[in-house]
Structure formats: structure tokens, C-alpha cells
Amino acid sequence: MGEEIIAVTREIIANRLNYLTQEMGLSLAKTAYSVLFAENRDFSCAIFDREGYLLALGSFVPTHQGGMQGSMEYVLDKWGSKGLQDGDIFMHNDALHKGSHCQDITLFKPIFFDETHVATGCCVAHHNDTGGMRPRSYCPDAEEIYQEGIRFPAVKLFKRGELQQDILDIYMTNVRMPDSERGDLYAQLSTLSVAEKAIKELCERYGSAEKIINYFRSIQDHAEGRMREGIKSLKEGDYEAESYVDHDGWEEKSWKIKVTVSVKHKPQPHLIIDYSGSDPQARGFVNSYFYNTRANAWAAVYTVVDPYVHKCYGSMRPVEFNVPMGTIVNAKPPAPIGACTTESGFVAADVVALALGKARPQIATGVWGGSFGGLGIYGENPRHHKNSRIKERWASGFTDAGGVGGGARATKDGIGTVTDICGGPITIPNVEIMEANFPVTYRYRKLVSDGGGPGKFRGSPGYEVAIQPEGPMHFTCLCNKGYHGAEGIFGGKEGSRWKLEIRDAETDSILKELPPKVVLHPISPMEIIHINVPGGGGYGHPFERDPERVKEDVIEGYVSIDMAKKDYGVVINPETLEIDVDTTEKLRHGKGDQ
């Protein structure tokens, strides 16, 4: 007994690898130079097999996973399998060579046991600044990738265990905050040591490199089989969906992303994801390119087909892609791509989830509020007390604009205000923590009334937030769903849209409405930056919503009495808050089910 129960051993090793990626993540969080960087958790750790295929990916940021896969492929393209030596660490952040945007510095360490290359440890982390035209390397006014920061094309940061100081020097010379960048880079390195130690232990425990390599193959194959089984349970057919990227930093217009997902059962179950029909690439930085688009599409496939399958390349093998060159989802170099992850990337995921959802209504959701609303505030620090935590000139990203609404589900409303599905485990900091550390005052942070997309089940609302600076400053902002809300599904309506306004600090009245992308816009202490974060899309026709639920939403303040009538066809007496049954029936009967 024992030897032949290979299925259990495979499961044990697969789970061990998943835990290992979490241990790597812990090591990063605990060694990061800035705790803020660690708290935001904008990083991912993974293990690749020796052939260069993603073997395990823990609970990190889904958007990273394809950038990693592409980057790994480029490391092998460039160096060949013989070019990977024990003690080497490769550094890559070049979108023109299968990588992601500049800020996502990706490190790879091949791991050897008995002189055999067994696996490769990987860590990608979003760095605060990697050079380029604008602070934090988000450059809405860039026209070429060359303006977006310094790029490293799979260079050896370590050669056989030896740090290549020249490379590090070039990096540190080209970024705005070299001290913290260096610290965070070292934190990334620590994850690779954790991976190396654990993989070696695994080889020792199971006897040989060869045996482990065989199990790794079996993990990929098994995950592939399970994924194909999942695809087989979807009805064959072509499913379409489209959505938009709003504003590219230059033009106030939308770029359409269109997808056709074909579910095929023969010769064996597979998916074809085809982005034909998507708009041509943009002038500004919202473009994506193949590897980033594929990464986000993969995440969407997992959500619909099998959220609990082992996440690896094997489980993605049954998915084929057609992403036409020259479009917003696969731009021709040297197009700028700085916002590819949260702009075109998130939308590329949304459309796949929306299309595939039609093949599996019980798991489908309205589109989530999407985008991460990169808000950055820069300026002189007006706080002059002696131990102010921030230096005279400060720049900081606010994850505040990430509080979107979840899309509605088949049997329940969307999950309460959250970060987008592609944002993974990222959370929003407390107001008191932000005010203690940055020279701003929050005026409010509250749910958007009528923010959730109406439906039989309602999308969850995003929140609206108002930030008042203590002195004159500038801010940069990028967000999506300003011209089109998060779409509903099966008759559900869209969630409320992104809004960015300058308001009067005294009266909260609107002084200026701004587009979804803004570069270094001035703001005075008499003004507030007001943001409405998008709500999630609805599920099913709102006239099918149980009137009692509509009433409860009115009582709880999620839906106004006006909207209850207009969107849901439910008439509620403003005095008693009771449902006017007769009028409701008339209203719903007249308009519903068309």
C-alpha cells in the first residue's frame, strides 16, 4: 500500500505548494521596508515548474499571474534552459518582452536539487515608483512606453549567487525614492530563499528531484483534466459580451472591449477566448498587451468554471486565445501601457466573466464595480509639528477609490462594498490611520445611495469619499466606468458610475466635474476631492425582485423611494414605508416581462 495511492500524494504536494506561496508572501509582508507597502498586499508569489509553467499561485492579486507567466517565458526565451544556473536571480519588468507594467518588478530564482533544475520561485511586487514622467510611474499623459519608467529585460540581478551591483545602481539611479525601492526589492528576494528551502525539503522528503518533477507534471495534468471537466459542464456555444475603457488620459471617449467565448466539447472540452471586434489601441496608457489580457481573462475563467481548482498553467491549458494585435487589449509597441492592469486588464476580465456567465447562470454575477481608482496626492507638507511622519514633499497613493460594489448573484445581492475581484486581498485603510499619516481630512466615506445596479438581485453599492487637503496640492487619478457603469446580467441594470469632482469644502457643492483620468490637477485646502466609486451590476430584471426586499432596501437606505418606483416598479408610501400593493402590481404588470 502507499506507493500506488499517488492521487493523495499529488494532492498533498499540491497543497504544500499552495501553502508555500503563502509562506513566501508572509516573508515579503514581514520584511518589506515600508509597512504600508506590506499592508496594501499588492504583490504575488508563485512557483513555476522547470519547463517554465506556473505550478502554484496562492491567494494573491489575480492580475499578476499572467504577467508572471509571460515573464517566465521570456526568461527562457532569452537565456534558454541551460542559461538558468544555480544561484541566479532574474529581474524582469518589461511589457515589450512579455512582462507587465514597469512598477511590477518580477524576480525569478531557479531552484536546484542534486544539480537538477526542479522548479523556479517567483515574486512580483508593485513598486511605488519605478521612474518615468510622473510620480508613482502612473503617467496619464504618456504616449510611449519609454516615458513610463525604467525597464529590465530579464537581466541577472544575481549571477551564481553574486549580486550584480551595476544593475542595482542603474535601477536606483532612475527611481524617485531609491531607499524604499531598495528595501522592498530585498524583501522580494527573501521570498525566493523561502521557496528554495521548501522545494529542496520536498525533494528530500520524496527522495529525488525526478520523483518531484513527475509529481509536478501530474499536478498540471490533473488540474487540466479537472478544468476540462468543468468546461464540459457548460453548454456548448458562442457567448459574447462587451464593455468599455473610459478615457485614456488624452481623449474623453470610450474604447470597446469585445469578447466571444466559445465553449467547445470536442475533440476535448476547451474554451476559445476571442477579443476580435475590440477597438483599436489608444494613444494613452490604458492599453493592454497579450500577456496582461490573458492573465485577467484567466482569472475570470476560474471564477465561472471552477474557483477551487488548483491554480496553475495546467488548469489554463484548455483555454485558447485570439487577441488581435493593434487593439486596446494587445497594443502595438511602443504604445504606453502603464494602467494596463486596472484599466483594460480588469475590463478584459469583466467581459469574459459576463460572457461565460451566460453559460452558467447559477454562478454568474453582474459585473463588479471594477478598476482601482489610482488616486495619488502630491505636495508640500503643511504639518509642521516636529515629528511629522511625512517629509516636506510627499507623494502617496490612496487605495480609497477601490471600494467598489460587488455584482449581484443568482440567489443573493452582491457582496458589500469590496475591492474588485481582480484586486484580490487588498483592503482599504482606516480614515484615522490615513489622517494620522497624511495631511488630509476625510469629510465622509459612505455608501452611494441607489449605487447598486438594480435587478432581481441587486448589485452592491460602491462608496463615495471626500478628501480635503490641509494645504495646496496636486493629484493624479485614474479610474474606469465613468461613461459606462458595471453591466448587469440577465436583465439586471448597471451600477452607478465613477464620478470625480472638486467640491467646495464648506458647502459640499460641486465646483468642477473631472474626467476619469486626471494628471496633477491642483486642489486647494478650501476644496475637497470627491469620488463616487462604481457600484456592481444587477442580476435579473428588477421587476422580479421581491417587493419585500425592495421595501427593506428602502428602510435600510440602499434604494430611494423614487428609484424603488422607477427601477423596481415598487411603490412605497413615504409616510408608512409600506408597499402600495395595487399600484405596484399595475406598474409591474404594465412594464415587466418584455
Added chain:
Amino acid sequence: MYILGVDIGGTFTDFVFIDENGEVKNFKAPTTPKDPSQGVMDGIRTAAKSFDRDLNSLLSDVLSVNHGCTVATNALITGKVAKIGLITTKGFRDTIIIQRCRKGSGVSGEFVPGESLYDLQMDRPRPLVPRSLIEEVTERINYEGRVLIPLNEGECKEKIRKLVEENQVEGIAVSLIWSPINPEHERRVLELIKTYPDVYKNSSCSSDLIPQIREYERTSTVVMNTCLKPLVKPYLMHLKNRLKAEGLSEEVQLLIMQLHGGVTDASMAAENPVVTIGSGPTGGVIGAQFIGSQMGIESLITLDMGGTSFDVGVIVDGEPLTAPISVVEGYHIMLPMVDVKSIGAGGGSVARVYKGTLEVGPQSAGAEPGPACYGKGGVESTITDADVVLGYIRGTLATNQIVLDIEAAHKAIKEHVADKLNMTVEEAAVGIVDLANSNISDAIRLSTIERGYDPTEFTAFVYGGAGPVHGAVLCRNMGIKKMIVPRFASTFSAFGVAASILKHTYIAIIGPELLTELNLDMVNQKLTEMTNEGIDTLRKEHVKSEDMQFRFYFEMRFEGQLNEITVELPVTKITTNDFNLILERFRKEYSLAYAYVPDFPPEVVTARVEASGRLFNIPLKSYHLSGSDASHAIKEKRKAYFDERKDFLYTNVYNGLKLMPGNIIEDHAIIEYPDTVIVVRPGQKAICDQFKNIVIDIMGEETWERK
């Protein structure tokens, strides 16, 4: 005379009587969910019978009743909490609804193993106060404590009136932005609630409970406290009255377990019921700390495997690790709490084949109907069923309250696992146990590494119904060298509750301020104030001055950071001479939590005083060591599976009650007690020590003295 420990679990209520010689007796009685005090009285009556005394005379011999009160935890699980209102700063009504946008069940949104961030059906628990009962008042204080907008009292009175008169709330929680820095407005709102005395008595404000910034976690805690008060207070008073009516002396206290691991008088727990959360798991860790200190072991990992969950605690330098913020049943608590990580794996965890893959947990068959082998109508195959098939457990469990059905265990595993994977029932059972043990040890590793510790440097303390069956394999997987099964493993939480000391913590904000620039007069004055408060409280709890103990801490961080680390102060009154030592300790603690120690100036955020005291000294009874030969305790031989040999082996089964201190068991063995089964693996050694604990030497390298 006895100290009585009572811990109410989901299925059983556990009782431990400790006498002045340290002799321990334990009992179990079914839990009575409708009125848990009934189960408590039933159990004491059972105990009286076994002592051959009547209830009244036994109770009159009790020095203190130490109680792990689960009323609060159960209310969170079932969602049956009192209807309350919440008053917040204008603009921040939704803080508790937004929950910092987290998705996973981790403290700051991280996903714990077993959850998938790709699962679009994920949910968060409903807030304990509905949005319609959250009212905003016009006021604002800034980060320095300066009033930006004064409190609008007229508006506030109207909001209170609306909550009470129109919505009939039973209590009101008050949580305003920046109240820890300037509590003036919060206190005033509380004053205004006094118009309604019945509501006022159930109301609380956030800065009184937690004078620390982070408004979401603070609000969550004060809301929890307020909605539990109307439930916990009457229960505690009712239980106290019943105990007194049945013979407990008037001056004897009912002491309640708190989340930081100390007990407090019932009347104080009734005022702040949030402190009673998590008493069961905490009790176990405190019990381990107590026995560990008697045995001279300072670094312990506690492994408590029950029916549905596996709880892991860590004791370092003799002190249980505490977490500043914890999540219980999905709700955040921002009070120092003994850090027990719960892993969704227990004896009842269901094994099934899903899409060709064997999975164990996280679903559990629970206690009702329980695993198939319980014969209570459960049909799913569980870890416990696999334990039966592999020969580890047989006969009865839980002191004869469960009779194992071997057939049912085989049938369940055959149907749900073996047939689907083309395996024999035995192979399937091996697979289930292997996978479960491997997942659990991976999770324990992660949870200890997360807290900055390497499990191989610890001794494992293993208890709970299913723990001692699996403990030796888990320890082997993790590289732990020594494992201890305490003598009363199945009622160990109750033992811990009984062994707890009275404890209170006090917090004062003194920063953020650079360590070197602290206003020492102010700091020392705050420390003295908090100490005096501790003395007063302990005095009320009948602790003598000479039995009181005080410890002093700073919460510190490097300038520019957001999270603090706790540092114990070397002295009770600080002078500039102490800075170096404080800094040294801070850097040491920091390097444990985060490997990379930055070169920034350190700053202090809060000062904390921990006041504790013991009413009685509890000795742990030590027995004379007899010979090493254990053969007299062998009751039978049966086949049991050991993966070390990849086969079923004839295995000696010992009657644990017959083992004498000093007895040594070598190689694979099963030790059975009426309520616990211990499995010793091939190549390992076990000894019954002078306290009648079973100590297992995982590597088999120990050379114990033989007689």
C-alpha cells in the same frame, strides 16, 4: 475545598474540580442550549453524586467558580443578538458596513487557506447593527484632538429619542472619529443617553472600551459589546443566583474567563461582555501555560483538535501570544486576545471525492449527526471514520456517551471515497488521514511562521477529542520533537479556566511621540493612574495586595509606520536612562515579527498596564515515580495502520488509567482513556510523567531513566 472550572461547549459542558492538594477530578454533562445554567447545575449534581455528597454541601466547599461563558460567542454564531443602535460621526455611518472592503476571513482581508478569492459567491457576515439603526451626529475632532466641529447636542438628543422611542433599541453604541485622542464628544453623547436609564445601562462608547485609533475595528468592538450586554448580563446574574441558592457561599465569586486569558468577577464581565468571547480555546492555552510552567517548559504550541475545528495557540517565554486585533465569527475585536488560530479541520471533517480529487473538510458533520461511526444517522465519511477503519479508535468515546459503529465507518468510506477512487476501504482511509494530517500540519506551520516562530523549536501540547490520535504524526510532519498529552485532555479548557488568574489591562494613548522626546512626567503619571485603577479593581475582587502583580508595556513602532509592536518595560517608573534598554527590547521584538529592522527613530503610541492577581495557589499534584515497565496496563492487542511501515501492525492497547508515573512505552502503541485516545507511532517512546501526563518523544531519541 475546591476550585471549580466550568466550560460550556457545543455538545458537552465540562467540569474540573481541583482540591487544595492539586488533585483533579473531571466530569461532563450534556450542554443545555436553552438555559446553559441548567447543564451547569446538572454537572455539579453529577459530581456531587460521585463525591458521595449532596449538592449543597459540595458547593459550600467551593472557593471560587471559574467559568468559560459561551453565551456571547454563541450569540455571534447564531446571530441572535439584541437590537441596538449606533451613533457615529456625520459622514461615517457606513464604516461598519464597508468593513474596510475586506473579502476573505483574515484580520486584514487576507484569504485563509481553503478559501478562494475567485469564489464569486463569497459573503461577509451581516453587521450586528442594521444600517437603519445607525445614526450620525454633527461633530468632528481631528487627529490632534482639536474640535473642528462642535457636537450638535439638539440633533443628538433627537437621534437618541428616535432610536429609543421609535425603534425600541435596547442599548446604544457610540463610536466617533478620533475619540481615543479626545473622548469629550463620545462621553457627552453617552450622558445624553441617560435620559433613558434602561437603554443607558446597556450602552457603551468606543473610547472607554478601546482608547486606540482605527475606527472600523473600534466600532466593530463597541457594537459587539453593546448588542451582547442584554444577553450576557442576565445569564451571568441568573447563574450566580442559582449557584448561591444551591449552597455556594455568599462571599465566593463567580469568575469569568476573558479573551486575554485572565478571569474577572461576573459583575464586571457583565458590563463589558465582549471580554467573554472565545473563552473555550483561550482556556486550553492558559491550562497549557499553567502545566508548562510547572514542568519548566516555556515554549509551547497548543494543538486542540475537536469535532469541527483545530485550534492552535503559541506560548513563548511562558506567556501566551496575544493578538491586538482578532476576527471571531467574522467580526473584528480590537482588544488584546489570546491568539488562537482556528483551522477548519476536526474529527468530523468530511472526506469526499470532488471532480476526481480527494478532499477533506472544511465541511464538518459536527456533533449531530456526527461521523458515520457515531451511529446517530450520519452517512458522510469523516476523519474519525478513517481513524476507526485504521484501528486507532474502538469501543466507546466521551466516557461511554458514544458507542462506535465500525460497520458504518467502513460503509461510509467505501461509498464516498474508496469506490470513487478505485481503492480498498483501508487504502482510502489511509489517504484521508494522510491528506488531513498533511493539510493540518501545513496550516499550523503557516500560522506559527506568520507569528514569527519556527515550530521545530517548540514542545507540542495536544488535547481535544481527536488531538491525541493525530498529534504524533502532526509533530513528526512539523519537526516537533516532544509532545505532551495532559492528563485531562478532554476537559482541558475547563482546567485552564480553573487555573486562570484574575487579570485586567489598561491602555492610555501617550503618542505618537519619539521615544527620546516622551514627556516622562506625563507618561509616569498615566502609568501610576492605571496601576491605581488596577489595585482598586483587584481589591474589589478580594485579591490581597501581596498577591497582586503589575506589568508595564509600550506599543511602539518606527517612525512612519502604521502598526505597533508590544514591548515590556523594564521598570515601573521610566527615566531617560531606560531608553536604551527599551529600544533594545523593541528591536528584538521587531526582528521577530519582521526580519528587516529599519534604521528609523522609534516612537511610542500607547502605554499599557496589566494588573493581575491570584486568589489561591493551585499546586499541581506530583506523584512518586514507579517502575518503567508498563506491561501491566496492556488490555489487548489489535491491528492498527502505521504509514511508517506502510502496513497494519499488531499494536498494544494500554488502559491509560492503569499507567503509573514512570511507566515507559516504546514503539507503536495505543493508550486508551475513557475520554481520550493517544496513538504512539513506530519508533517513538512515551512516558507517563510525575503529573500523569503522557509525554511522547517523537524522534525516539530520549533516554529516560529506567527503574
